[in-house]
Amino acid sequence: MLEKSIFPLGDRACLVTFRPEISPAVQRKVSSLEKRLKEKGMAGIVETVPAYCSLAVYYDPLSLSYDEMLFLLEKILEDDEGVAPTEDDHVRVVEIPTLYGNDCGPDLIDVARHCGLTPEEVIERHRSRDYLVYFIGFTPGFPYLGGMDKRLKTPRLEDPRLNIPAGSVGIAGEQTGIYPVDSPGGWRIIGRTPVPLYQPVKNPPTLLEAGDYVRFVQVEREVYHRLEEEVRRGSWKPRVELRRRVEVETTLA
Amino acid sequence: MRSPLLRIVQGGLLTTVQDKGRYGYQRYGVPVSGAMDSWSLKVANILIGNGESCAGLEITVLGPRIEFCRDTFVSICGGDLSPLLDGEPMPMWQGLKVRRGQLLSFGGRVSGCRAYLAVAGGIDVPEVMGSRSTFLRGATGGFGGRALKDGDVLYGGETQAAARLLKLNPDFRPDLDRKEWELRVIMGPQDHYFTGEALEVFLSEHFTVSLNSDRMGIRLEGRVLEYKDGADILSEAVAFGSVQVPAHGRPIVLMAESQTTGGYAKIANVVTVDHSFAAQCMPGDKIRFSSVTLEFAHRLVHERETGLRRGLVIVDH
Numbered sequence: 430m431l432e433k434s435i436f437p438l439g440d441r442a443c444l445v446t447f448r449p450e451i452s453p454a455v456q457r458k459v460s461s462l463e464k465r466l467k468e469k470g471m472a473g474i475v476e477t478v479p480a481y482c483s484l485a486v487y488y489d490p491l492s493l494s495y496d497e498m499l500f501l502l503e504k505i506l507e508d509d510e511g512v513a514p515t516e517d518d519h520v521r522v523v524e525i526p527t528l529y530g531n532d533c534g535p536d537l538i539d540v541a542r543h544c545g546l547t548p549e550e551v552i553e554r555h556r557s558r559d560y561l562v563y564f565i566g567f568t569p570g571f572p573y574l575g576g577m578d579k580r581l582k583t584p585r586l587e588d589p590r591l592n593i594p595a596g597s598v599g600i601a602g603e604q605t606g607i608y609p610v611d612s613p614g615g616w617r618i619i620g621r622t623p624v625p626l627y628q629p630v631k632n633p634p635t636l637l638e639a640g641d642y643v644r645f646v647q648v649e650r651e652v653y654h655r656l657e658e659e660v661r662r663g664s665w666k667p668r669v670e671l672r673r674r675v676e677v678e679t680t681l682a
Numbered sequence: 683m684r685s686p687l688l689r690i691v692q693g694g695l696l697t698t699v700q701d702k703g704r705y706g707y708q709r710y711g712v713p714v715s716g717a718m719d720s721w722s723l724k725v726a727n728i729l730i731g732n733g734e735s736c737a738g739l740e741i742t743v744l745g746p747r748i749e750f751c752r753d754t755f756v757s758i759c760g761g762d763l764s765p766l767l768d769g770e771p772m773p774m775w776q777g778l779k780v781r782r783g784q785l786l787s788f789g790g791r792v793s794g795c796r797a798y799l800a801v802a803g804g805i806d807v808p809e810v811m812g813s814r815s816t817f818l819r820g821a822t823g824g825f826g827g828r829a830l831k832d833g834d835v836l837y838g839g840e841t842q843a844a845a846r847l848l849k850l851n852p853d854f855r856p857d858l859d860r861k862e863w864e865l866r867v868i869m870g871p872q873d874h875y876f877t878g879e880a881l882e883v884f885l886s887e888h889f890t891v892s893l894n895s896d897r898m899g900i901r902l903e904g905r906v907l908e909y910k911d912g913a914d915i916l917s918e919a920v921a922f923g924s925v926q927v928p929a930h931g932r933p934i935v936l937m938a939e940s941q942t943t944g945g946y947a948k949i950a951n952v953v954t955v956d957h958s959f960a961a962q963c964m965p966g967d968k969i970r971f972s973s974v975t976l977e978f979a980h981r982l983v984h985e986r987e988t989g990l991r992r993g994l995v996i997v998d999h
Binding site for chain 2: 438479
């Protein structure tokens, strides 16, 4: 398989794909291409959609030909070859205050039992590392997170729930994630956050973006309710730490 | 000044405010939404001198009853759902003047399944993420994020003078009176995931439009398309027209309100000019796919634009 390739996704988008793996290095390539493309500000490019190891580039065939776009993309990819993160390259680490267990995490005990851990150990392992947001997809604001402790691996529910409340933090296989809006689903729910991941009237409309890191911070019920109240009043502000990318990625490795 | 434009006497089966779509937010997981048959909405806007990004109504199969609250100009394009103005047949694909108090209703489906009503100045609902289209599952945009109901009142911008009204010459209108549709596709990106037999089946046999089809996607029934190894890919972006095949082997053509990314292989993508046809198929209709090149698909896009310019004629009012 080639390291990267470009092919049509229908007649108004193309897909640039990199090495087919889920890794911070590949995510960085996707992000870098997206950023460089945006800087060029090419007329006729409508939008870009990053995923694990690909970037979709949507264009208007009435104002930009496929060949012109291909030329531009190949140029950027060539220039970008082998670019490593610099010392002053920073990433956002966004805190997700989470109330684990009980009514907010009805599956915590089952997950603990499945993994041969105590519920406290599950929480400890879940909150003690930062997770890379590979991309946002599936529903508005839903972060595809990487890097969960493999000891927490638990299969989905056999019988999905009809409604999982917004803010629920769950585990499915080797993945962990947060439901931005009420939706049906089969993830094992271990906790809940009061902070909004999707607000259609805000710009950007989502708390998280591809390339961010997420840190789950365990909170008690009183703090949960206070934050919930702040969100309702509109006074809540996300807690975001800027960290040097090299440090974050070293910790992960 | 904002003044009431339309009063929805009866909502109909599924009537929503739509424009050409919400672009730039798929990277946040927000579907494009917008008109399923955006070509018909675009033509409807042009016929009364509206800008192409004006919002109109998408009307599905069983139309609403709508009272005009002021004199204005309108046009209806797309599927023929038998529009009636005060009970009299109303011409489609043509701009016309309507008076305050007149009643628009629909007599029943003749062809296609979605009609588009454009009104001079466009439907004025708040823009959400740069668009007035309704994202139903997300309860976002449009009129309160939902389909229109009896008693809703819609506002419009200032009615433009509509210097001239246009109509689209019948020869240039899409033929929507069909039960069998051919959708042209560009193969890939994951056609190599399928067996040779599956590829042959995909490009030769008929598929039937399932009742489960909606603004998210057209679900198809027919011979199962078999994978060589498995259906799963690392999730990546999908587009309007992507033909995604989940593990059960029955294709889904993703449409206006499709999710932004997907983890199933895509065997092909329907070309832009045929999105309108996909949007107009009824459950039970038959679909056949045929493969074209990217260059050909782009030529079709350009030809449709030139065809539209040649097909427009001025009507008196």
